[in-house]
Amino acid sequence: MTFTIHGLAVSRGTAIGRAVLVASSHADVAHYFIKPDQAAAEVDRLRVARNAVVVELQRLQADLPPDAPPEIDAVLDVHLMLLEDKELEAGVRHWIEERLYNAEWALTTQMEQLSRQFDEMEDAYLRERKADFEQVVERVLRQMKGATSPIAAPPPARKRGAAQGDLQLDDTLDVPLILVAHDLSPADMLQFKQSVFAGFITDVGGKTSHTAIVARSMDIPAVVGARSASQLVRQDDWVVIDGETGVVIVSPSPILLAEYGFKQRQGELERQRLGRLKNTPAITLDGQRIELLANIELPEDTGPAVAGGAMGVGLFRSEFLFMGRSGHLPDENEQFDAYRRAVAGMGGLPVTIRTIDVGADKPLNEHTERDAAHLNPALGLRAIRWSLAEPAMFLTQLRAILRAAATGPVQLLVPMLAHASEIKQTLQLVQAARADLDRQGLPYGPVKLGAMIEIPAAALVLPLFLKHFDFLSIGTNDLIQYTLAIDRADESVAHLYDPLHPAVLRLVRETIAAGAAAGKPVCVCGEMAGDPALTRLLLGLGLRSFSMHPSQILAVKQAVLRSDTSKLQAWAETVLVADEPATLVYT
Ligand code: PEP
Numbered sequence: 001m002t003f004t005i006h007g008l009a010v011s012r013g014t015a016i017g018r019a020v021l022v023a024s025s026h027a028d029v030a031h032y033f034i035k036p037d038q039a040a041a042e043v044d045r046l047r048v049a050r051n052a053v054v055v056e057l058q059r060l061q062a063d064l065p066p067d068a069p070p071e072i073d074a075v076l077d078v079h080l081m082l083l084e085d086k087e088l089e090a091g092v093r094h095w096i097e098e099r100l101y102n103a104e105w106a107l108t109t110q111m112e113q114l115s116r117q118f119d120e121m122e123d124a125y126l127r128e129r130k131a132d133f134e135q136v137v138e139r140v141l142r143q144m145k146g147a148t149s150p151i152a153a154p155p156p157a158r159k160r161g162a163a164q165g166d167l168q169l170d171d172t173l174d175v176p177l178i179l180v181a182h183d184l185s186p187a188d189m190l191q192f193k194q195s196v197f198a199g200f201i202t203d204v205g206g207k208t209s210h211t212a213i214v215a216r217s218m219d220i221p222a223v224v225g226a227r228s229a230s231q232l233v234r235q236d237d238w239v240v241i242d243g244e245t246g247v248v249i250v251s252p253s254p255i256l257l258a259e260y261g262f263k264q265r266q267g268e269l270e271r272q273r274l275g276r277l278k279n280t281p282a283i284t285l286d287g288q289r290i291e292l293l294a295n296i297e298l299p300e301d302t303g304p305a306v307a308g309g310a311m312g313v314g315l316f317r318s319e320f321l322f323m324g325r326s327g328h329l330p331d332e333n334e335q336f337d338a339y340r341r342a343v344a345g346m347g348g349l350p351v352t353i354r355t356i357d358v359g360a361d362k363p364l365n366e367h368t369e370r371d372a373a374h375l376n377p378a379l380g381l382r383a384i385r386w387s388l389a390e391p392a393m394f395l396t397q398l399r400a401i402l403r404a405a406a407t408g409p410v411q412l413l414v415p416m417l418a419h420a421s422e423i424k425q426t427l428q429l430v431q432a433a434r435a436d437l438d439r440q441g442l443p444y445g446p447v448k449l450g451a452m453i454e455i456p457a458a459a460l461v462l463p464l465f466l467k468h469f470d471f472l473s474i475g476t477n478d479l480i481q482y483t484l485a486i487d488r489a490d491e492s493v494a495h496l497y498d499p500l501h502p503a504v505l506r507l508v509r510e511t512i513a514a515g516a517a518a519g520k521p522v523c524v525c526g527e528m529a530g531d532p533a534l535t536r537l538l539l540g541l542g543l544r545s546f547s548m549h550p551s552q553i554l555a556v557k558q559a560v561l562r563s564d565t566s567k568l569q570a571w572a573e574t575v576l577v578a579d580e581p582a583t584l585v586y587t
């Protein structure tokens with residue numbers, strides 16, 4: 001039966017495919033397709049791991065001390081029995097042989113399916129066996145992680161979803177897959193970046209949560225804040241994601257399917273049309289040259305940035321190099337290498353590297369830190385506050401960035417500053433990093449220093465910032481969060497997260513104006529910069545530099561080409577004094 005779930009649209013486009021449910025705890029399990037002739041080896045890999053776990057459990061059982069409580073013996077019996085479960089085995093085989101999932105993915109998929117069956121059982125005793133079952137699967141997964149895979153590296157993700165518009169509800173292998181999860185951390189999303197999924201749905205998350213930001217950078221349709229989607233959607237259900245409206249349609253009727261297939265083809269044609277603007281300079285009708293830059297998470301993202309026509313990187317979120325590494329942070333050389341690759345990737349265009357911004361919804365180690373989260377993580381030890389609390393780590397990063405600046409144009413951007421004392425300490429540490437490199441005789445280059453304006457307090461003391469920094473970058477995602485006291489990752493208050501609130505617009509305008517008066521560049525690198533519906537307004541507020549996901553650049557460029565800033569300034573002033581600016585902007 002067809003039903004609809006409403007969430008928040010975070011990434012444009014339409015996706016049609018089969019649902020793959022992934023538990024948050026299994027987001028770090030490898031997901032890739034194998035070749036048909038690898039299926040037997042993959043089934044074998046699983047069998048070897050399962051047999052090893054059987055031996056392990058049997059040994060545990062044999063070694064039980066005579067006075068051990070009898071329950072332990074009974075639990076081990078249950079676990080051994082579950083390992084023999086035919087339904088589990090047949091299910092996993094199905095995912096490997098019919099769908100060509102790698103073994104770990106097949107195992108977790110089947111586990112998700114059987115877990116739901118456990119949940120629906122009448123008998124309380126049987127229902128509780130779900131935990132045993134999950135423990136057994138965990139053991140097998142751990143075993144597989146320890147064993148070396150016969151497939152050394154995951155084969156490249158097979159291109160799925162070509163000709164999606166003509167999709168029929170059949171079982172062909174080339175059906176796109178849509179990932180459905182309760183929650184995914186930004187680090188989990190990173191895992192999926194090179195993956196096989198044609199769309200994402202999560203139960204939780206706000207429009208500018210970092211999970212949504214990474215989904216957007218992957219340029220595939222995504223819906224977050226879809227509440228109970230992971231409960232309502234079943235493994236393998238057909239789903240349609242409407243990335244414009246945030247609507248998810250489960251088990252669509254043939255008519256709906258045809259309609260969305262058409263929409264998908266239209267979207268594709270629009271993209272092709274925009275593609276022709278790639279080499280067109282971003283100049284407004286009245287001759288203003290506008291800088292369109294890219295936001296990236298990894299050095300590899302410079303490829304799409306250049307392909308999308310970016311004139312440089314306006315925001316390299318360096319924290320993604322640090323996440324999900326179980327405490328083994330990248331050392332100076334590893335960081336230097338990553339920054340150097342980003343600089344090389346841009347081929348001489350400037351790269352703005354932001355120093356680490358962890359904390360709040362970007363924990364360093366998702367699974368270990370989430371429970372220990374502080375009550376108000378967004379107001380806690382994040383971004384520059386964390387860096388200043390860890391000066392050795394910060395110095396390491398600063399040295400790596402300065403060294404990368406010897407290989408090409410680099411700007412250094414500092415997040416979440418608010419206090420004069422923080423500015424002072426930061427500048428002293430940059431100096432100390434240079435002195436370290438001098439002592440070691442390592443080459444480093446010049447960097448322009450920039451500050452993010454993303455706390456209202458910073459936007460209210462702009463002369464202080466302009467005195468110390470060469471440029472400013474407005475982080476509207478956080479500026480909105482902190483001005484309006486709305487957690488950007490909380491879907492329950494997402495309707496109040498308003499980029500067009502007059503208070504936000506005034507802070508943005510003041511920052512742009514103060515930068516212009518001081519002759520220092522100001523960029524916007526929050527999600528507002530990549531929303532073509534807001535391009536005219538930002539131009540009217542005086543903005544000349546926009547940094548966004550590479551996939552948004554051409555749509556924003558189109559809006560720039562159609563704009564006349566000489567007329568927009570007066571209009572923007574009327575928007576600014578309106579009680580409800582949205583009514584003027586979205587007309
Ligand atoms: C912002 O806050 O607008 C920003 C660009 O930084 P981040 O989204 O990484 O917090």
Ligand code: MG
Nearest residue numbers: 454475477478
């Ligand atoms: Mg920010």
